[in-house]
Amino acid sequence: MKKFLFLLLLVPSISGVTSDNTINPIQVQCLSEALYFEGRSESEEGQLAIAEVILNRVLSKSFPNTICEVVRQTKFYPSGGIDLHSCQFSYYCDGKPEDYKEGKAFINTVRLSYSIIDSDPTNLTKGATHYHSTTANPYWASSLVLTTQIGDHLFYRKGASKK
DSSP: OHHHHHHHHHSTTGGGSOOOTTOOHHHHHHHHHHHHHHHTTSOHHHHHHHHHHHHHHHHSTTSOSSHHHHHTOOOBOTTSOBOTTOOSSGGGGSSSOOOOOOHHHHHHHHHHHHHHHTSOOOOTTSSOOEEEETTOOOTTGGGSEEEEEETTEEEEESSSOOO
């Protein structure tokens, strides 16, 4: 956390990205963390689509109601440890530290996160609340409606099954 906030101070004109002083920097941190680890190799449109899924979840009654709670949603063992197979976002439970090794990608995700939080909603994913990489085949995909593909990710929403 301290490392992230320090790096935020190094981002040029980050305070100028938004004029809304009510934006919670912790929520920006959570969104930019998710964008960095889930989509830093994607185009800006691909990252916007991932962010849109996170925000769609925040607005849904089926998911937690903050960005941080959405991206860190998981089950915990009674001991307090994370159930590594229940995370909603794979990077959060991959057992690796969240290290930002690509500075330019990190700065871009922070700027994009501020911009997204301070903007009107988009509908790139047509209401998607789920997504996965084209290289994955999650068990839940067949129970949802495929809405679009953007970059290397497929996006889904609840609705009538594809079957």
